[in-house]
Amino acid sequence: MTEQSMANHQAKTIVSKEEFLRINENAAHEMSMDKQLQGKALEVLVQADRHRWIHQNTWFGEPLLNLPQDMFAIQDIIWRTRPDFVIEVGVAWGGGMLFEATLLEILGGKKVIGIDIFIPPDLRQRLSSHRKLSERFELIEGSSTSADTLTRVKALLGGSRKVLVILDSNHTHEHVLNELRTYAPLVEKGQYLICGDTIVEHMPPQLHVVRPWGPGNNPATAVKQFLSETDRFVVDEKIDRRQLFSCHPGGYLQAVK
Ligand SMILES: C[S@@+](CC[C@H](N)C(=O)[O-])C[C@H]1O[C@@H](n2cnc3c(N)ncnc32)[C@H](O)[C@@H]1O
Numbered sequence: 001m002t003e004q005s006m007a008n009h010q011a012k013t014i015v016s017k018e019e020f021l022r023i024n025e026n027a028a029h030e031m032s033m034d035k036q037l038q039g040k041a042l043e044v045l046v047q048a049d050r051h052r053w054i055h056q057n058t059w060f061g062e063p064l065l066n067l068p069q070d071m072f073a074i075q076d077i078i079w080r081t082r083p084d085f086v087i088e089v090g091v092a093w094g095g096g097m098l099f100e101a102t103l104l105e106i107l108g109g110k111k112v113i114g115i116d117i118f119i120p121p122d123l124r125q126r127l128s129s130h131r132k133l134s135e136r137f138e139l140i141e142g143s144s145t146s147a148d149t150l151t152r153v154k155a156l157l158g159g160s161r162k163v164l165v166i167l168d169s170n171h172t173h174e175h176v177l178n179e180l181r182t183y184a185p186l187v188e189k190g191q192y193l194i195c196g197d198t199i200v201e202h203m204p205p206q207l208h209v210v211r212p213w214g215p216g217n218n219p220a221t222a223v224k225q226f227l228s229e230t231d232r233f234v235v236d237e238k239i240d241r242r243q244l245f246s247c248h249p250g251g252y253l254q255a256v257k
C-alpha cells in the first residue's frame with residue numbers, strides 16, 4: 001500500500017457509515033436552526049426565481065420544474081419506500097415523470113401515472129421516445145380532482161396502495177386541499193404524499209400576482225388544514241432539515257397509519 005492509499009483507507013474506516021449519517025443528521029438539525037442561513041437561502045430562491053432558476057433543470061433532456069435538492073429527496077423516498085406506483089399530479093414538460101420512471105426501472109417499481117388538464121400531443125410523443133422507460137408511463141388528461149380521473153387512477157393501481165403521490169398542479173388552497181383529501185386514501189402506511197410548492201407561502205406576494213395563489217392561499221395553507229383533519233400523515237422534518245433550498249418545505253408528508 002502506498003502512503004496515500006493507506007491514508008485513504010484509514011479515513012474510510014475511522015468513521016462507520018452509521019456514524020457518518022448520524023453526524024450529518026445532527027449537522028442538518030443545527031443548519032435548520034440557523035435562522036440567518038435559512039433567511040439567506042430563501043433570499044437566493046426569491047432572487048433566482050426572477051431568472052427562472054427552477055425551470056432550468058432537465059432529466060434525460062426533458063424539462064422539469066423542481067430543484068435538485070427536491071429531486072434528491074424524491075430519490076431518497078423512492079429508494080427507502082419502494083413504491084409500485086408514483087402518481088405525478090401536474091405533468092408539465094414530463095421531466096419529473098421521466099425522473100421517477102428511471103428510479104422505478106432501476107429499483108423494480110411498476111408505473112408512473114401522470115395527470116394533467118392539458119397533455120399536448122408532442123409531450124406524449126417525446127415521452128414515448130425514451131426506450132424502456134416509455135413503457136412505464138400512463139398519462140391521464142383531466143382535472144386531478146374529477147371523479148373520472150380518480151376512477152381511471154384506481155383502475156391503473158389495481159388495488160395497490162404502495163403509492164407515492166406528488167401533488168404539483170393548481171396551487172390554490174381550495175384545489176390542493178381537495179387533492180390532499182382525494183389522494184391521501186390511495187397511500188398506505190409508510191408511503192409518502194408530497195405536497196409541492198409550499199414555498200409560495202414564504203415568497204413575496206408580488207411574485208404571484210398573475211396567479212390565483214399567493215401567501216395565505218397556497219399548498220402550505222392547504223397542508224396545514226389537511227393535517228388538522230387527519231392523524232394519518234405527519235411532516236417528515238428530517239427531510240426538511242437537510243434541504244436548505246426546497247420548493248416544498250413542510251410538504252413531505254409520510255403516512256403513519
Ligand atoms: C408546476 S407544473 C407541474 C410540474 C411538474 N410536476 C414537474 O415537476 O416538472 C403544473 C401543471 O399542473 C397542471 N394543472 C393545472 N391545474 C390542474 C388540474 N386541475 N388538474 C391537473 N393538472 C393541472 C398544469 O397544466 C401544469 O402542467
